[in-house]
Amino acid sequence: MAAKKENEISIKNVDVQYGEPVGVVAAQSMGEPSTQMVLRTFHSAGIATTISSGLPRVIELVDARKKQASPTMIVPLDPKIKKNYDAVKKLAKKFQEVRIKDVILKHIENLKESKLELVLSKSKMEDNMLTEDQIIEKLTKKFSGISIEKKSNHLIISQKKAKDIHSTRIAFVHIMDFQLSGIKGINKAVIMQNDDESFYIFTSGSNISEAMQLEGVLSESIYSTDPFDVLKSYGVEAARNAIAYELKNTMQHEGVKVDFRHMGLIADSMTLTGTIIGVGRHGLAGTKASVFARAAYEETVKHFVNASIFGESDPLKGVSENVLIGKQIHVGTGLVKLAIKKEDLKKIKAEE
């Protein structure tokens, strides 16, 4: 009796009633406002223009795309240097990816003699805190098959062994693309200011694991808009928060208000297995236990053929399979089953 009373209380005191289809409510709460989002798109000025927003961004997050259109990072700084503009500027330089093609004025390819002539730009090198010797050292370290000659501000690179034109050309492309300094994947680092006059760094491109290593960065609180990057560096729980808050920010930016619990539920189910999976047929919808539910969604024939080959059975516990065969769905009041003792049933029948 005590256990029954306890159960009664725990059922009555819940925020969401037992059997409530929270997933459907979440899907509709996100889906309805997103139909309005398409019609009015905002145009903002400055660096914010490069950030994808609106419905494409929501789809990108929900599909769990590995390659995002425009990931960004917000890097908080150590209290010691965050009010010192010069120190912050120096640090921001360490973020930005610098390649050979960023520090030269022009280059001349001579494929006949397999020679590459680079005209270095003094001002560009100074901007990125590099010297000619450093560049030469880094190049020789990376590419073993080349010799470098220095003539004033010209670097003449030639192959030690003569190769055919095709491979020479490929080697030159690799040299032009060689990364001299900075963090891979970050093509811009901008210094921004808070209300309390302290600075932080905003980057386009995301690479938390390398940004964490830099001195002067608060390594445990970098904000990134790329959930997979967050997953790699901070773990699945942080990735879940990243998805939920990115969805929230995107919806908020468009001027529609959706309760956070819906976004939280979507993010929760996307990270249920310990990693991020999308919502589509390759992700969540493809992991459903029921054959009918999977067949009702996409690729009907494929699922029926596979199910017949492997002899799958369907317990008919989900929603879509019960709709499909015309049974009551196990949601809300449909969840309740009537139980009756055999003797009682006999009594009723006798009375009739």
Added chain:
Amino acid sequence: MNYLSSNPILVEKHVILSDSEADVLLKKFKITPDKLPKIYDNDPQILKIKGKPGQIVAIERDDDGKKYTYYRLIIKKGSI
């Protein structure tokens, strides 16, 4: 935009439940451990607290000001 005052993706502490605590939890929800959400054993947060597969971690969450506890079961990567 002031993200820095409260970075929302900052992870709350993960705490490993003892065996008796785990028992109480499973009894409360009337489930087996495999019904819980999962977390890999090579997850950065699990490496920090040295969790082993089969243990349950409690995570104190703060969603938009609403505080609650979330549970995850540690599994070996690639086992599902």
